[in-house]
Amino acid sequence: MPEGTFVIAGAGLAGAKAAETLREEGFAGRVVLVGEEIERPYERPPLSKGFLLDKEPRDKAHVHEADWYDKHDVELRLGVAVASIDPAAHEVRLSTKEPVGYDKLLLATGASPRRLEVPGARLQGIHYLRSMADSAALKQAIAHGGRRVVVAGAGWIGLETAAAARAYGNDVTVIEPEPAPLHASVGPEIGGMFAALHREHGVDLRLDQGVAGFWGAGQVSAVVTSGGAEIPADVVIVGIGVRPNTRLAEEAGLEVSDGVLVDASLRTSDPDVHAAGDVANAYNPLLGRRVRVEHWANALNGGPAAARAMLGRDVSYDRVPYFFSDQYDLGMEMSGVASPGEYDEVVHRGDVEGREFIAFWLSGGRVVGGMNVNVWDVTGDVQALIRSGQAVDKARLTDPGTPLADLVP
Known part of the structure; x- marks a missing residue:
């Protein structure tokens, strides 16, 4: 068992779970967990789901109880960032100017929202969603209803916040430059289902157009689309994706x-530095290529995997990418990779019109992605089909009478 000091840059879910795993695995050395936010480590799904909808208390999002860090001798530095890394000296420098030496370093710095750089982008009333503070501010803006809310981007964050805004009784317009919601994530077939879902709940969905600018005198009052339309707005939510926070790694000379x-053990080009969560572009042996996964499950599982690798364990991080979402009365779980170009066709079992079904994305007859919509306790079987890498009988795959477990080789 190695000793010394392990530093974790980033006190989100990946970083907190890495610290937890180090202690569970018997590491008795110094653990320093550095987080730029003043909030102790928390999970992000509630920010666009339960917490935003005021169905879950703030504390439910936290990874650990407040006293967990002291009890497990984890030095939690909140409101402080790792400002730089000196790999040769095995040292980080904090934003407080304090140097901290390390034997192993984990980069769990996450990602930041992509910003709309258009006229009027600095007006008040334009919200981005990444932190607990962001979610609290957005909740305050939409919770009383009767507001005109415009959402830029029909990805997962855009659709979940649109659903929350409608639940509070606001008028909602969603603007998306692709021909369907979630086009880059799941393609047009299932994206079309989400378009219908939101329109049924009163959302004005504007596809094939983007945001050209914002109008307002200090406070946003309208959104101008690329097609020239002016949409009145009291509140704007921008959800156009994220960028990994790679500055520290770049300046340190990491690849x-x-x-x-x-690599598959989440080790960077420096053998004493690992990376996990949104910031890591990892080689996945199951997929046979690199993939950067921005979802909750990757942080939940990647942090512990990196911690074990830092301890010298033999780690091969080959998880099937996983995601879940709740919108209105629709709950779903997504496994695998189903972006356009990754599959040949989409097939279903169950009641698609009633939105109680499983969709499968096939490539060469193999299942590469699966989404269960209002169908539960099947994720293990769906992931087993993906992991098998074998072609399946499409007739049996789409037959609700055939147990999915029977299709796994």
């Missing part, structure tokens, strides 16, 4: 390309 490049 970076759409995230910090890591």
Whole structure:
């Protein structure tokens, strides 16, 4: 068991779970967990779901109880950032100017929202959603209803916040430059289902157009689309994706390309530095290529995997990408990769019109992605089909009478 000091840059879910795993695995050395926010580590899904909808208290999002860090001798530094890394000296410098030496370093710096750089982008009333503070501010803006809310981007964050805004009784317009919601994530077939879902709940969905600018005198009052339309707005939510926070890695000379490049053990080009969560562009042995996964489950599982690798364990991080979402009365779980170009066709089992079904994305007859919509306790079987890498009988796959477990080789 190695000793010394392990530093974790980033006190989100990945960083907090890494610290927890180090202690569970018997590491008795110094653990320093550095977080730029003043909030102790928390999970992000509630920010666009339960917390935003005022269905869950703030504390439910926290990874650990407040006293967990002291009880487990984890030095939690909140409101402080790692400002720089000196790999040769095995030292980080904090934003407080304090140097901290390390034997192993984990980069769990996450990602930041992409910003709309258009006229009027600095007006008040334009919200981005990444932190607990962001979610609290957005909740305050929409919770009383009767507001005109415009959402830029029909990805997962855009659709979940649109659903929350409608639940509070606001008028909602969603603007999306792609031909369907979630086009880059799941393609047009299932994206069309989400378009219908939101329109049924009164959302004005504007596809094939983007945001050209904002109008207002200090406070946003309208959104101008790329087609020239002016949409009145009291509140704007921008959800156009994120960028991995790679500055530290770049300045330290680590290999970076759409995230910090890591191998299957989540090790960077420096053997004493690992990366996990949104910031890591990891080689996934199951997929046979690199993939940067921005979802909750990757932080939940990647942090512990990196911690074990830092301890010298034999780690091969080959998880099937996983995501879940709740919108109105629709709950779903997504496994695998189903972006356009990754599949040949989409097939279903169950009641698509009633939105109680499983969709499968096929490539060469193999299941590469699966989404269960209002159908539960099947994720393990769906992921087993993906992991098998074998072609399946499409007739049996789409037959609700055939147990999914029977299709796994």
